[in-house]
Amino acid sequence: MAQKIIAVAVNQDGTIAAHAGRAATWQVYAADESGAELAWTLDLTEFGSLHEWHVHGDGNRHPLHYVDAAIAASAGDGVIRRLAERNTELVTTSEISPQVYRTTNSNA
Numbered sequence: 001m002a003q004k005i006i007a008v009a010v011n012q013d014g015t016i017a018a019h020a021g022r023a024a025t026w027q028v029y030a031a032d033e034s035g036a037e038l039a040w041t042l043d044l045t046e047f048g049s050l051h052e053w054h055v056h057g058d059g060n061r062h063p064l065h066y067v068d069a070a071i072a073a074s075a076g077d078g079v080i081r082r083l084a085e086r087n088t089e090l091v092t093t094s095e096i097s098p099q100v101y102r103t104t105n106s107n108a
Contacts (some may be wrong), residue, residue, distance in 0.1 A: 003032045008098040009072035020072035021079040023060035
């Protein structure tokens with residue numbers, strides 16, 4: 001498996017954020033067959049959220065347009081569609097901890 005870049009929307013307490021379009025913090029992981037490792041954290045301003053970028057942006061790529069997959073508890077159709085246009089898959093989950101994905105990937 002080639003390396004994948006996966007972004008997880010998180011709240012201040014580290015749990016998975018409720019909505020991808022409004023999430024201010026994203027933990028970005030580099031994942032491959034040996035597991036997943038936190039590569040960096042992306043902190044966005046309110047204007048930098050996916051929702052605002054897609055609604056009011058100038059058409060340039062958002063930093064999350066460069067990841068292979070994004071994970072959040074929910075997302076609107078517009079965010080899902082606009083990410084897909086940039087080849088980023090949005091996955092929604094009922095999990096609350098990003099560590100579940102890190103553990104799952106490390107057992108691959």
